[in-house]
Amino acid sequence: MNEIVEEKTYSISELAKEFDTTTRAIRHYEEYGLIQPKRQGTYRVYSHKNRTRLQLILRGKRIGFSLAEIKEIIDLYQFPHGEEKQTEFLLNKIELRRQQLKQQLHDIHSMMKEIDDLEQRITQQKKSSTSNTST
Numbered sequence: 438m439n440e441i442v443e444e445k446t447y448s449i450s451e452l453a454k455e456f457d458t459t460t461r462a463i464r465h466y467e468e469y470g471l472i473q474p475k476r477q478g479t480y481r482v483y484s485h486k487n488r489t490r491l492q493l494i495l496r497g498k499r500i501g502f503s504l505a506e507i508k509e510i511i512d513l514y515q516f517p518h519g520e521e522k523q524t525e526f527l528l529n530k531i532e533l534r535r536q537q538l539k540q541q542l543h544d545i546h547s548m549m550k551e552i553d554d555l556e557q558r559i560t561q562q563k564k565s566s567t568s569n570t571s572t
Contacts, residue, residue: 440520447483449474466494469504499520501534 453460466472467481472490474481483491490511497507510530513523 438454444485447488449483451480452488452491458493458495461493466491466504469508471504471508500531501537502530533559 440453447455449460449463450460453463467474471494472483472487474483475488476482491516493511494507498504502510510523510527513526514520555571
């Protein structure tokens with residue numbers, strides 16, 4: 438008995454709403470080659486695979502990966518042993534991103550200290566100039 442199972446499909450607005458993104462962003466990912474929806478006339482029809490890829494794209498963006506890096510990670514799945522290579526590649530990218538974030542955090546802490554020091558000096562100058570003018 439051959440049963441044809443229809444795969445659930447999604448419109449661009451359904452995906453945009455579900456993932457709290459814009460239809461423009463989704464079209465941009467399509468132009469970049471990250472997702473390939475089917476067409477029904479002028480409408481884009483997204484498969485479950487497209488939905489999963491969009492989820493991965495958005496997750497990668499949140500982590501701080503560029504679209505080129507995300508494409509590279511996703512494309513590794515298409516090759517034999519792709520999952521193993523993808524995992525290793527992703528682990529390397531995550532470590533690199535972690536180091537970048539640590540450096541940014543260090544830079545932020547340094548800048549906050551400089552701002553605090555400047556604020557304290559200005560406050561002290563203001564107090565001393567106010568006390569000098571009142572005497």
